[in-house]
Amino acid sequence: MSSTPAPLPAPEMGEPYLLTPGPLTTSYAVKQAMLRDWGSWDEDFRAMTREMRSGLLDLIGPGSDAYDCVPIQGSGSYLVEAMLGTFVPKDGKVLVLSNGAYGQRAAQTMEVLGRAYRLLDKGDYMPPRGDEVAAILAEDPAITHVLIIHCETSSGILNPVEEIAAAAHAAGRAVLIDSMSAFGAIPLEAETIGYTAMVSSANKCIEGVPGFGFVIARKTALESAKGNCHSLSLDIHAQWAAMEKTGQWRFTPPTHVVAAFLEALRAHKAEGGVAARGARYAKNRDTMVDGMRALGFETLLADRWLSPIIVTFFCPADPAFDFATFYDAMKARGFIIYPGKLTVVDSFRIGCIGQMDEYVMRAVTDAARDTLTEMGVVSAAPPAKALEERKKLAA
């Protein structure tokens, strides 16, 4: 078919598209919103903080009156640590459900906090299920909270949050959710899930730039969390109490990042909210996965578990394939992809989120096709070992 296409006139500044789960490709308007300085104590900035908090609460649907939104400076991991440190009392115990790097990081966080936890480790990508959670909770009455990773970004699996939350609530335990890479594109409604708290960050599905994250938590949980936290700066109760009283962040806020995020939130609403954002990402995924499969690539996960956030592909078995070369050639064509995180077989990931549509995704698979040709890769089919690995998930 076509010869090597010229690199797309990718975003406005001739940058490559970031096919990564955040930081991701943002709009020009979002970048432009950072070209102004704000006084953190000034009413103009306090109004921005208020608009942001209420705009985020609007995303959790009916029942949001019982919740409040509190931003905290830092990357997403700061928010996970803040949530665990603030809502889990010093004598509490967390069941950490892990099927990838972010579940492991949450367990490591509990370790550093020195608080009790139990780890259900499902390996690289097997989903934790409601019945397993119910069995553990029945056997271990000390567990007070269950931590779920919504989309485990290391494989791209969309974990069955609703089923797990139902099992936890049936056993009278509280639910905490790391929805870092899903919130804003996949519904996480207060009424259906009934979580105690969830966290996400500015630079994922809302399409802002990195610099802070936020928790959405039940007001009753925020009120009763006083004194739990191991940390001054990560204490969500203290940040909330100060913000309620003064309208300000306790310590220097990332003002430019907040301005960019507000612009991103307005665009999210204009696009049609969570449903429309999720639909665009799903279309991105379907276009990209169809194109990659047509080249012979195979996904780690069966369609049922594929999130519209990021997709893991096995590296081809063909000896002419080399990931570093593939990466550089894709970058030269305007697309930055993401290495894999599986421990058993070689893989790479392609993200579906950010300022991209199906036409961009079509250009991605065209670039992959041309790159394979350039590398002399005859078949993109994975090694037999990879397919055996995948069978475990079907079983």
Ligand SMILES: *Cc1c(COP(=O)(O)O)cnc(C)c1O
């Ligand atoms: C991005 C992400 C985080 C946070 O990672 P940071 O590098 O600290 O921003 C946590 N959990 C999940 C599931 C994520 O995708």
